[in-house]
Amino acid sequence: MNTASDVGLVDALRAGDERVFADLVDRYSPAMLAVARTHVASREVAEDVVQDTWLALLKGIDGFEGRSSLRTWLFRVLINIAKTRGVREKRSVPIDLTGADGPTVRPDRFRPVTDQYPRNWAYPPQAWTQSPERSLLSSEALDLVRSELDQLPEQQRLVVALRDVDGYDSVEVCALLDVTAANQRVLLHRGRARIRHALADYFEAVS
Amino acid sequence: MTGPESMGCQDFVELVTDYLEDRLDAPTRARFDAHLDLCPPCVRYLQQIRDAREVLGRVELDTISAGARDQLLTAFRTWRAGRSGESS
Numbered sequence: 001m002n003t004a005s006d007v008g009l010v011d012a013l014r015a016g017d018e019r020v021f022a023d024l025v026d027r028y029s030p031a032m033l034a035v036a037r038t039h040v041a042s043r044e045v046a047e048d049v050v051q052d053t054w055l056a057l058l059k060g061i062d063g064f065e066g067r068s069s070l071r072t073w074l075f076r077v078l079i080n081i082a083k084t085r086g087v088r089e090k091r092s093v094p095i096d097l098t099g100a101d102g103p104t105v106r107p108d109r110f111r112p113v114t115d116q117y118p119r120n121w122a123y124p125p126q127a128w129t130q131s132p133e134r135s136l137l138s139s140e141a142l143d144l145v146r147s148e149l150d151q152l153p154e155q156q157r158l159v160v161a162l163r164d165v166d167g168y169d170s171v172e173v174c175a176l177l178d179v180t181a182a183n184q185r186v187l188l189h190r191g192r193a194r195i196r197h198a199l200a201d202y203f204e205a206v207s
Numbered sequence: 208m209t210g211p212e213s214m215g216c217q218d219f220v221e222l223v224t225d226y227l228e229d230r231l232d233a234p235t236r237a238r239f240d241a242h243l244d245l246c247p248p249c250v251r252y253l254q255q256i257r258d259a260r261e262v263l264g265r266v267e268l269d270t271i272s273a274g275a276r277d278q279l280l281t282a283f284r285t286w287r288a289g290r291s292g293e294s295s
Contacts, residue, residue, distance in 0.1 A: 016290065016291070018280065018284065021279075021280070021283050022276075025271075025276060025279055026270070029271045030267070030268035030269060031268065033268075033269065033270060033271055034268060034269075047271050047272065047275050050271050050275070051271070051275055051278065051279060054282075055279075055282060058286045103217070103220075103221065104221060105220045105221075107217070110215070110216060110217040118215060119216060119218060120217075120246075121216045121248045124248030124251070125251050127251065128255065136258055136261065136262055142262060142266065145259070145263060145266060146266050149263070160263065161266075164263035165263050165266045165267075165268055167264070170228065185224055185225060185230065188224055188228075189224035189225075192224065192259055193256075195259040195262075195263060196255050196256050196258075196259040199258065199259055200255065
């Protein structure tokens with residue numbers, strides 16, 4: 001969100017620096033594609049929306065005054081284009097918080113309220129025993145997390161992707177996805193718990 | 208019940224995100240911290256959530272196709288050529 005460094009980027013674009021343009025496309029397109037995908041019916045259309053947004057940037061670059069960051073500008077234009085396409089396709093994704101009140105860790109992992117130690121762990125989380133072949137840094141763990149991320153419900157997947165994969169902060173994510181701060185936290189909480197659970201299954205399987 | 212026992216592990220695990228987001232109110236935060244001091248399994252759980260975030264940080268999100276990227280770079284060159292034509 002640094003508008004000062006954006007001035008340099010915008011100047012470079014105006015001067016026709018293709019490398020700067022390519023870097024921006026590579027940096028922002030994944031998150032743009034993910035956000036666009038919530039408004040339109042297919043990945044193909046979402047990709048068109050991302051392309052149209054970059055073309056709109058080129059068209060509008062001389063008028064860019066740096067009142068907002070380049071990133072904010074890009075996403076605002078993206079969402080406008082995506083909504084226009086989405087309305088045409090009659091797609092909208094209401095926030096789905098189904099089951100959001102339920103626990104993220106199975107109740108049978110805990111002692112009952114009648115127990116001497118109520119609501120304490122009955123089956124506590126096990127240590128994740130790592131080895132050179134089986135570690136958090138392995139490509140296997142990475143593949144596992146990626147595939148679990150892909151299986152999350154759409155809104156959870158988006159929030160986790162933007163927050164934990166791409167490093168956007170909560171205020172930005174709320175604005176991009178048009179969710180409240182509280183709902184954003186619920187989605188993040190459930191998504192992260194599922195990713196942890198998948199890793200736990202993987203690391204506990206050997207012990 | 209008083210002290211750390213007033214927060215069960217089952218409550219703790221549902222508060223980890225609000226804790227990491229710094230959204231717990233002061234009394235709940237104090238009980239959360241007290242629970243952490245006394246409960247190694249919950250320390251482990253919290254660390255595993257952090258570990259999950261670290262692995263997530265290494266994931267690369269799906270992006271536009273190489274073909275779409277090439278089209279954009281071609282469009283950029285055309286746009287640039289049009290601009291230098293204007294100024295000359």
